[in-house]
Amino acid sequence: MNSLISIRSDFPSIQQKVNGNSVIYLDGPAGTQVPKQVLEAMNYYYTHHNSNTHGHFMASQETDQILEEVRQKVATFLNAPGSECISFGQNMTTLNYSLSKGLGRIFTPGDEIVITQLDHEANRGPWLALEELGIATREIKLLANGTLDYDSADLVINKKTKLVCVGLASNIFGTINDIARIKQKAEEVGAYLLIDAVHAAPHCSIDVQELDCDFLLCSAYKFYGPHVGLLYCRPGLLDNVPTDRLRTQESVAPYKIETGTLNHAAIAGVGAAIEFIASRGEGENLRSQLVAALEEIHQHEIKLAKALWRGLDSIPGVHLLGPPIDSPERAPTLAFTIEGLTPAEICQYLGKAGIYAWDGHFYAIRAVEVLDIMKIGGVTRMGVVVYNTMEEIDRTIREVRTLAEQTYRLRQKGSTVKS
Ligand SMILES: Cc1ncc(COP(=O)(O)O)c(C=O)c1O
Numbered sequence: 001m002n003s004l005i006s007i008r009s010d011f012p013s014i015q016q017k018v019n020g021n022s023v024i025y026l027d028g029p030a031g032t033q034v035p036k037q038v039l040e041a042m043n044y045y046y047t048h049h050n051s052n053t054h055g056h057f058m059a060s061q062e063t064d065q066i067l068e069e070v071r072q073k074v075a076t077f078l079n080a081p082g083s084e085c086i087s088f089g090q091n092m093t094t095l096n097y098s099l100s101k102g103l104g105r106i107f108t109p110g111d112e113i114v115i116t117q118l119d120h121e122a123n124r125g126p127w128l129a130l131e132e133l134g135i136a137t138r139e140i141k142l143l144a145n146g147t148l149d150y151d152s153a154d155l156v157i158n159k160k161t162k163l164v165c166v167g168l169a170s171n172i173f174g175t176i177n178d179i180a181r182i183k184q185k186a187e188e189v190g191a192y193l194l195i196d197a198v199h200a201a202p203h204c205s206i207d208v209q210e211l212d213c214d215f216l217l218c219s220a221y222k223f224y225g226p227h228v229g230l231l232y233c234r235p236g237l238l239d240n241v242p243t244d245r246l247r248t249q250e251s252v253a254p255y256k257i258e259t260g261t262l263n264h265a266a267i268a269g270v271g272a273a274i275e276f277i278a279s280r281g282e283g284e285n286l287r288s289q290l291v292a293a294l295e296e297i298h299q300h301e302i303k304l305a306k307a308l309w310r311g312l313d314s315i316p317g318v319h320l321l322g323p324p325i326d327s328p329e330r331a332p333t334l335a336f337t338i339e340g341l342t343p344a345e346i347c348q349y350l351g352k353a354g355i356y357a358w359d360g361h362f363y364a365i366r367a368v369e370v371l372d373i374m375k376i377g378g379v380t381r382m383g384v385v386v387y388n389t390m391e392e393i394d395r396t397i398r399e400v401r402t403l404a405e406q407t408y409r410l411r412q413k414g415s416t417v418k419s
Helices: 005-010 036-049 058-078 092-104 125-133 150-156 179-189 264-278 286-313 343-352 365-370 390-412
Strands: 086-089 112-116 136-140 161-167 192-196 215-219 229-233 318-321 333-338 358-360 379-383
Touching (some): 058 086, 058 264, 092 192, 136 150, 150 179
Parallel strands (some): 161 192
Antiparallel strands (some): 086 229, 215 229, 333 379
């Protein structure tokens, strides 16, 4: 097994400094850093294969081959039955909008789509947009502890439901949703199941056959790749969706939802990102290497996330949100607030110390509205990924402690903190 300790030297960007301090990237949920193997693959594409597709010359044929090879690698990454199930797009949001537009031509007024209050807006907005066609949306509720209210799922999924859209993992609280429970209900009423796996993809192996979903979306820039969106459709399904398509574009899956010229170099990078993850695990084939590697990555990440949670939890004035880090299934993503400070002030302070964290709602805006925390500016979010270390976690806890104590003292004096 390749050790995760040596992995840091693969990431050029994480060697940088801010104000003399090594940078700590805890912004992974907004996009991970890119290893040199991925950068080299994109560079190699431009220096050796750069061309458009379907030509009668070598570079074009190589481009065709790269696209098909990467399609197959993504299929393996998601355990899809074949590369014909994988479509490429600009990002997850754009693919989901294209899909919603196509499905909106099949669904009829009075049909219903179920979304959740926890999901990223990219898995809500495209479906809410169909309301103008008379296709209603119903919401699975969010509980105060950052988990879905499955009783409300039982109520909103009914005979009118044509599609249930749910995230695999929450990009704000790290909650892993009970997809099996939702799938069972969707199946009872004959509804399609669509899964947003964008946040889950860097943290666990995804198996579309085990999830038994009809559609699944993810985004390579969250798992060490470049900005490319990925869509899985159950075999045969996309062929019957009337997508927006030029008449020159092939009318079958996986191509019929792909528009214009794709980002070939970035797609080459997606293949390298999958290979990069797989290289961390042992196995007889790409799939078993990926499963082993993602298990090892999960163990590493969750150990750090537990240390971060416990460290933050021990600081007076810090409040952690979402399911406890010891929950059986949990993504290594933490959300917290500090009394007397806005999340933006916290992130400004940390940013000056070279610690990259995000503030706000991260497009999980409905969750923040429902929990009524937008009035305090949302939350501070930190996400652990493969290149983070225990030293980084310790330094982060120290900085947050200093800030929280400084804030407490200033509040005692009736003043406010300056970052
Ligand atoms: C859970 C989740 N879903 C969807 C998206 C949107 O992905 P993209 O930026 O590829 O459109 C994000 C991006 O942050 C996300 O975290």
